[in-house]
Amino acid sequence: QxxxxxxxxxLVKPSQTLSLTCTVSxxxxxxxxxxxxxxxxxxxxxxxxxxxxxxxxxxxxxxSLKSRVTISxxxxxxQFSLKLSSVTAADTAVYYCARVRGIPSLNWFxxxxxxxxxxxxx
Amino acid sequence: QSVLxxxxxxxxxxxxxxxxxxxxxxxxxxxxxxxxxYQQLPGTAPKLLIxxxxxxxxxxxxxxxxxxxxxxxxxAITGLQAEDEADYYCQSYDSSLxxxxxxxxGTKVTVL
Numbered sequence: 001q002x003x004x005x006x007x008x009x010x011l012v013k014p015s016q017t018l019s020l021t022c023t024v025s026x027x028x029x030x031x032x033x034x035x036x037x038x039x040x041x042x043x044x045x046x047x048x049x050x051x052x053x054x055x056x057x058x059x060x061x062x063x064s065l066k067s068r069v070t071i072s073x074x075x076x077x078x079q080f081s082l083k084l085s086s087v088t089a090a091d092t093a094v095y096y097c098a099r100v101r102g103i104p105s106l107n108w109f110x111x112x113x114x115x116x117x118x119x120x121x122x
Numbered sequence: 123q124s125v126l127x128x129x130x131x132x133x134x135x136x137x138x139x140x141x142x143x144x145x146x147x148x149x150x151x152x153x154x155x156x157x158x159x160y161q162q163l164p165g166t167a168p169k170l171l172i173x174x175x176x177x178x179x180x181x182x183x184x185x186x187x188x189x190x191x192x193x194x195x196x197x198a199i200t201g202l203q204a205e206d207e208a209d210y211y212c213q214s215y216d217s218s219l220x221x222x223x224x225x226x227x228g229t230k231v232t233v234l
């Protein structure tokens with residue numbers, strides 16, 4: 001059974017770059033032709049899709065974040081990563097990684113990692 | 123950036139039936155894209171509840187059901203139980219947002 005675990009700094013200074021890694025266990029990140037996604041949730045608010053990556057490296061990003069987001073994959077480590085540049089307090093949120101099921105226009109997310117809280121503050 | 127609208131809250135007594143609506147537009151649900159539903163228990167990550175409009179993953183009780191019509195979708199919970207108290211989110215795809223996945227605004231279900 002595939003499991004995902006987010007890791008990275010819990011505190012990032014304004015204007016710096018937020019960097020998170022999602023480690024996939026229980027299966028190869030390269031098998032099954034899956035996409036992999038990042039999703040975030042500010043405290044007390046709803047979910048926001050950040051972007052997705054295919055194991056080939058092909059990516060799609062939320063247009064509202066596209067200029068600041070980079071998602072990459074390292075198949076040798078069974079990991080994929082998120083970088084969000086020029087962060088502000090508005091980027092404070094719980095960040096989740098998730099496996100994408102189905103083709104991009106019909107996809108859903110399952111399973112999810114447990115989430116990691118990232119606070120942007122000086 | 124929620125383009126899918128849900129009621130902020132719904133409530134019901136144990137054993138009752140509640141429904142949660144998810145209203146979209148012609149660029150997402152109305153365009154024929156599937157709707158999926160997630161349950162988020164307090165302090166935990168979202169969990170897939172319904173995929174492909176009406177399909178339940180293994181392990182999800184048949185008290186949960188989904189449907190879609192036109193530009194809207196619905197999640198129904200029958201035989202409401204205390205453990206169903208959670209936030210529920212719908213999710214779909216929007217062709218007007220460069221192929222973005224979009225989530226609903228979320229609904230808090232309270233068991234009275």
